Amino acid sequence: MRFAARALCFCVLASFMAGAAPAPPLAALLAHMRAVNDRLYETRIDSTATRQMGSDDPPLRSSAQGVMFSIRQCTQSVCLGTFFDGERLYSVNINATMLPRSQAAEPALRALRLVAMEAFLAPGFTQNGGTIDDDGYGIFNGRRYRKIIVADEISVPMIAYVDPQTGLIAGARDVNGNAIYVMRDYRKVGRFLLPFQIDRNGEVLEAYASRSVSDAALDRPRGVSGTVSAAAAPMRLDPNSTTPMGNCTIGGISVRCLIDSGNSAMSMSLELAEQLGLTPVGMLRVAGLGDYATEVVRAGPLTMGPAHFEDLNYIVLNDINRFGYDLIVGADVLASMPLTIDNTRHELYFGGESPADIAGITIPLQFQNFVPVVNVTLGSRPTALAIDTGDQSNINLAYDYYVRHPELFKATRTESVSGVGGASVEVIGQIASVRIGTLTAQNQQIGATKTLKGTADGHLGAAFLSQYRIVLDYAHEQMRLYPLKPL
Numbered sequence: 001m002r003f004a005a006r007a008l009c010f011c012v013l014a015s016f017m018a019g020a021a022p023a024p025p026l027a028a029l030l031a032h033m034r035a036v037n038d039r040l041y042e043t044r045i046d047s048t049a050t051r052q053m054g055s056d057d058p059p060l061r062s063s064a065q066g067v068m069f070s071i072r073q074c075t076q077s078v079c080l081g082t083f084f085d086g087e088r089l090y091s092v093n094i095n096a097t098m099l100p101r102s103q104a105a106e107p108a109l110r111a112l113r114l115v116a117m118e119a120f121l122a123p124g125f126t127q128n129g130g131t132i133d134d135d136g137y138g139i140f141n142g143r144r145y146r147k148i149i150v151a152d153e154i155s156v157p158m159i160a161y162v163d164p165q166t167g168l169i170a171g172a173r174d175v176n177g178n179a180i181y182v183m184r185d186y187r188k189v190g191r192f193l194l195p196f197q198i199d200r201n202g203e204v205l206e207a208y209a210s211r212s213v214s215d216a217a218l219d220r221p222r223g224v225s226g227t228v229s230a231a232a233a234p235m236r237l238d239p240n241s242t243t244p245m246g247n248c249t250i251g252g253i254s255v256r257c258l259i260d261s262g263n264s265a266m267s268m269s270l271e272l273a274e275q276l277g278l279t280p281v282g283m284l285r286v287a288g289l290g291d292y293a294t295e296v297v298r299a300g301p302l303t304m305g306p307a308h309f310e311d312l313n314y315i316v317l318n319d320i321n322r323f324g325y326d327l328i329v330g331a332d333v334l335a336s337m338p339l340t341i342d343n344t345r346h347e348l349y350f351g352g353e354s355p356a357d358i359a360g361i362t363i364p365l366q367f368q369n370f371v372p373v374v375n376v377t378l379g380s381r382p383t384a385l386a387i388d389t390g391d392q393s394n395i396n397l398a399y400d401y402y403v404r405h406p407e408l409f410k411a412t413r414t415e416s417v418s419g420v421g422g423a424s425v426e427v428i429g430q431i432a433s434v435r436i437g438t439l440t441a442q443n444q445q446i447g448a449t450k451t452l453k454g455t456a457d458g459h460l461g462a463a464f465l466s467q468y469r470i471v472l473d474y475a476h477e478q479m480r481l482y483p484l485k486p487l
Helices: 002-018 026-036 107-116 270-276 331-336 399-404
Strands: 044-050 060-065 068-075 078-084 089-092 098-100 131-140 143-151 158-162 169-174 180-189 192-200 203-214 226-228 245-250 253-259 267-269 280-287 291-299 302-304 307-309 312-317 327-329 339-342 347-350 361-364 366-368 371-378 381-387 395-398 413-419 422-436 439-449 458-460 468-473 478-483
Touching (some): 026 143, 098 331, 107 143, 107 169, 270 312, 280 312, 395 399
Parallel strands (some): 395 439
Antiparallel strands (some): 044 060, 078 089, 169 180, 245 302, 267 327, 339 468, 371 422, 413 422
């Protein structure tokens, strides 16, 4: 807000010195804008667009209402995308599971949405702390426009350039000049006049193929919903497995399933998909130690101990059956409710915590591509590591990170490793200490896998996590750890 005030004072002073004629009252301009696009800010607008002209990618489907918007890219009925709730930006996966891409609010993105959907014209905008300041006239894209500065407590100040004759927004820029947007090719859409091309800093940001008014409200993606039987026992985990594995039932078939926090969605083996007789509902690419294109199928119901889930989309993986399981329980189920991996009782609890007889700690979670990430200290170096219960390793660094920081450990041996998409080699050594929150684990095995396309700087794997009782609470963006023995 201080930046907006300074910019306003500077521009008013410049106009006074130049002897420019005063602009008509701001209220009259805003009334004209409201008359042209009456209540655009409360209407849902659906659009299809390409990010770049001539792109062969599937078209982007977007929906906007007020400061909220969603973008989806779909193949058949399978969609991936993002959702902005007016403050934070989220990634949305193939089951409409939504996890934050940013830890904090997105002030620049909110500012753009305030202008693009004319949300600052809503009656409650100034009543709720928003400001609309008159900045006289200015030259934008070679023409003279009225300038108004829009901001609220979350957004950065944005200058909107308004054609005083048409009442339409020709473009906008933030007061620091980092981004300049031009709105072009206005057309009639229902009762509104909307741009069909938006440029950012001289390049096409979006070129709309179609735009339409929707009667439905824009809702947050709902993700996966499960039910838990209070009378049923927790799901049993294999005490002989480093990674959390147990038996699940899907489509009436009992299968071995892996609880994998490093997996961005639900997945199943090609063998299981064929056994269930499933038909593909879409395509996408998967990446691990390698990458390949694969199909997405829809299957269910899924039962995991006391928890029950209806039909979900599953990524078909052609190389996991050899590891002794046919179903991977990823971000969708993990985000649906708190889960406790109890490495003492070898049980999985849904919707609550198992009893704890020792004090634990709470660790904040961030998310990268639906995978939880925590900040740890390796020796003396702060490092961001993914919580990956599906990785058998102790600490598994991305190889390029290890190359940049070879002082972390001295490699004493190598091992062949395999995973989704291929095989690789892991160099292994030992690190004196690993600090996570207020807990320190000493003399831990650490490695780096040469072709790992991992999340963050590497992974905290199942071997490391098996030293704790773990509570994953995605909704509150936190993990709780209870040491199984003094560290």
